[in-house]
Amino acid sequence: MTDRGGPTANETWRELRPYLAPLRAHAGLFILGIALNLLAFSASIGLIALSGWFLSATALAGLSAATAFNFYLPSAWIRLFVLVRTAGRYGERLTSHQATLKLLSALRERAYRHIEPLSPAALQRYGSGDLMTRLTADVDALDGLYLRVLMPSIVALWVIVGCGVVIGVFAPGIGLFAATALLASALLGPWLAWRRGQRHSARWQALDAQLRGRLIARLAAFSELLLYGRWTHERDTLLAAQRQRDAEERRLARLWGHSQLLTHTLLGISVTVTLALAAWLVDAGTLDPTLLALMGLAVLAAFEAIAPLPKAMQDLGRLRHAAARLNRLHAELPGVDYPDVDRATPGDARLKVEALRVCFDGIPALDDVTLAIASGEHVALLGATGSGKTTLLNALLRFVAPQRGTLSLGGAALDALSVPSLRQAFAVAPQDVHLFVASYRENLLIAAPEASDATLIELLEALGLGDWLASQPAGLDSYPDEGGSSLSGGQLRRFGVARALLYEAPVVLLDEPTEWLDEASASRVLAEIRRRCRGRTLLLATHRLRELDRFDRIAVLDAGRVLEFDTPQALLADARSRYAALRRRTVIAS
Ligand SMILES: Nc1ncnc2c1ncn2[C@@H]1O[C@H](COP(=O)(O)OP(=O)(O)OP(=O)(O)O)[C@@H](O)[C@H]1O
Numbered sequence: 160m161t162d163r164g165g166p167t168a169n170e171t172w173r174e175l176r177p178y179l180a181p182l183r184a185h186a187g188l189f190i191l192g193i194a195l196n197l198l199a200f201s202a203s204i205g206l207i208a209l210s211g212w213f214l215s216a217t218a219l220a221g222l223s224a225a226t227a228f229n230f231y232l233p234s235a236w237i238r239l240f241v242l243v244r245t246a247g248r249y250g251e252r253l254t255s256h257q258a259t260l261k262l263l264s265a266l267r268e269r270a271y272r273h274i275e276p277l278s279p280a281a282l283q284r285y286g287s288g289d290l291m292t293r294l295t296a297d298v299d300a301l302d303g304l305y306l307r308v309l310m311p312s313i314v315a316l317w318v319i320v321g322c323g324v325v326i327g328v329f330a331p332g333i334g335l336f337a338a339t340a341l342l343a344s345a346l347l348g349p350w351l352a353w354r355r356g357q358r359h360s361a362r363w364q365a366l367d368a369q370l371r372g373r374l375i376a377r378l379a380a381f382s383e384l385l386l387y388g389r390w391t392h393e394r395d396t397l398l399a400a401q402r403q404r405d406a407e408e409r410r411l412a413r414l415w416g417h418s419q420l421l422t423h424t425l426l427g428i429s430v431t432v433t434l435a436l437a438a439w440l441v442d443a444g445t446l447d448p449t450l451l452a453l454m455g456l457a458v459l460a461a462f463e464a465i466a467p468l469p470k471a472m473q474d475l476g477r478l479r480h481a482a483a484r485l486n487r488l489h490a491e492l493p494g495v496d497y498p499d500v501d502r503a504t505p506g507d508a509r510l511k512v513e514a515l516r517v518c519f520d521g522i523p524a525l526d527d528v529t530l531a532i533a534s535g536e537h538v539a540l541l542g543a544t545g546s547g548k549t550t551l552l553n554a555l556l557r558f559v560a561p562q563r564g565t566l567s568l569g570g571a572a573l574d575a576l577s578v579p580s581l582r583q584a585f586a587v588a589p590q591d592v593h594l595f596v597a598s599y600r601e602n603l604l605i606a607a608p609e610a611s612d613a614t615l616i617e618l619l620e621a622l623g624l625g626d627w628l629a630s631q632p633a634g635l636d637s638y639p640d641e642g643g644s645s646l647s648g649g650q651l652r653r654f655g656v657a658r659a660l661l662y663e664a665p666v667v668l669l670d671e672p673t674e675w676l677d678e679a680s681a682s683r684v685l686a687e688i689r690r691r692c693r694g695r696t697l698l699l700a701t702h703r704l705r706e707l708d709r710f711d712r713i714a715v716l717d718a719g720r721v722l723e724f725d726t727p728q729a730l731l732a733d734a735r736s737r738y739a740a741l742r743r744r745t746v747i748a749s
Pocket residue numbers: 283519520523524542543544545546547548549550551702
């Protein structure tokens with residue numbers, strides 16, 4: 160069954176099925192929610208039906224003065240029904256929403272747990288806005304599956320049966336007709352709504368996800384876009400995307416209107432026919448006339464349970480699309496396997512890289528790279544942009560999976576180390592330093608929870624961030640702007656370096672730590688890094704030549720290959736070396 164090229168019912172079921180399994184963990188709450196919902200509906204039907212009967216009976220009792228009529232008992236029942244209906248509704252909202260929120264948090268945690276090991280290698284094709292949308296909007300959309308599809312469908316079915324039974328007690332034929340008419344309405348309206356609406360609602364979800372993703376990305380780059388005069392263009396693109404989504408929303412609203420028309424027409428027909436049948440039986444003398452209103456009103460009350468179904472089914476396309484996006488993320492494999500427990504233990508902090516080859520889309524970023532770095536040695540990785548420095552650091556961190564070659568730390572293969580051991584082995588300052596939404600102190604204490612304020616301040620001052628810290632309104636208690644825009648590029652890098660230096664790992668990996676700095680500040684920062692890394696293995700990626708003579712060795716990378724790897728003195732002494740040539744050029748230039 161397809162909708163003009165839309166997904167089949169089977170496809171929808173396949174995408175949504177994984178989200179039914181977590182229901183089991185909160186089955187008790189869901190069943191309670193359904194039971195309370197049913198109780199509220201039963202009370203509602205009872206209230207309306209009894210009121211109808213009561214009015215008819217009172218009127219008829221008034222007409223025949225001889226009849227003794229007890230007003231008190233039905234009034235007491237009516238009051239009871241009102242109370243039960245209100246309490247049932249309240250209890251149902253409380254339990255079903257609690258169950259749904261618990262489910263959503265479980266789904267979000269499940270998605271996050273899956274995403275975390277994918278980072279960064281397998282996540283590179285997803286933008287951060289896209290990931291954020293999957294974790295938030297897509298997971299949130301799935302609450303509709305429980306709250307608007309499953310629960311109301313189960314309740315509607317029981318209400319239909321209940322209504323048929325209530326009427327059937329007095330007139331089995333009319334009870335059967337009412338239940339059949341209600342069932343037909345409960346199937347026809349929602350089926351049509353699903354058929355006509357699922358494609359649009361899936362499209363709405365896709366456009367909304369796209370818009371959110373773009374919005375997050377553009378807002379993150381807002382200052383740059385403004386600076387380069389691109390903001391107006393980007394804003395117009397965003398507005399156009401919003402208009403596209405809104406057009407889809409209007410289409411959905413129109414379809415919803417149509418399904419409402421159909422539902423209410425069916426309701427009208429069902430009530431009219433029920434009343435006509437009842438009137439016929441009254442006429443034939445086989446039905447008490449006081450029950451006439453009860454029957455019509457019972458069908459009317461039962462319809463309340465059916466009314467939300469078309470909209471829920473129309474939204475199934477949206478749910479399917481959200482589920483499919485999450486499923487795609489769940490199907491993503493980390494690309495890197497980490498053992499659960501260590502299969503080897505590093506003896507010291509020496510690093511060995513042998514015949515390493517890393518490719519992106521078949522193109523090698525590193526090829527046949529071999530390096531042996533002694534424990535405690537300080538090595539500068541020198542190379543032009545794109546030469547493979549970051550890729551080498553990422554390979555050591557196992558953020559990328561090599562196509563060939565081996566990597567080891569202290570004699571232990573890196574792929575034999577569990578994630579905690581691997582993360583304990585390396586302190587890292589990447590190029591894109593991330594600041595968490597927390598105070599600067601908390602951002603630093605992630606690396607060294609026991610560090611005192613004096614230690615933090617001394618380190619920041621040593622890295623030339625003393626003036627910056629003094630300018631912060633609450634010092635270490637100040638909060639960065641989102642994305643770290645309250646720090647300049649150079650400050651942010653040094654903040655990242657400070658965090659890496661605080662982390663007591665035997666190996667320190669720094670990616671372009673002196674980028675954006677003037678020569679004097681860069682020299683000072685490099686000297687501080689070397690001093691604080693004494694006794695630790697240091698690998699520092701850079702394309703700056705100054706100050707490298709103080710490193711133990713320099714590895715020169717070019718187009719993914721190690722051109723030379725030796726002490727600065729040996730490289731300078733070799734007139735044919737690339738390092739010597741680069742240094743000569745720098746001297747001439749300055
Ligand atoms: N995730 C990726 N997907 C595709 N290509 C990549 C990816 N990461 C790196 N590359 C490519 O691999 C090569 C090496 O990149 P890498 O970032 O390691 O160089 P780099 O020397 O660190 O450069 P920079 O100094 O600019 O950071 C480049 O050609 C780059 O485009």
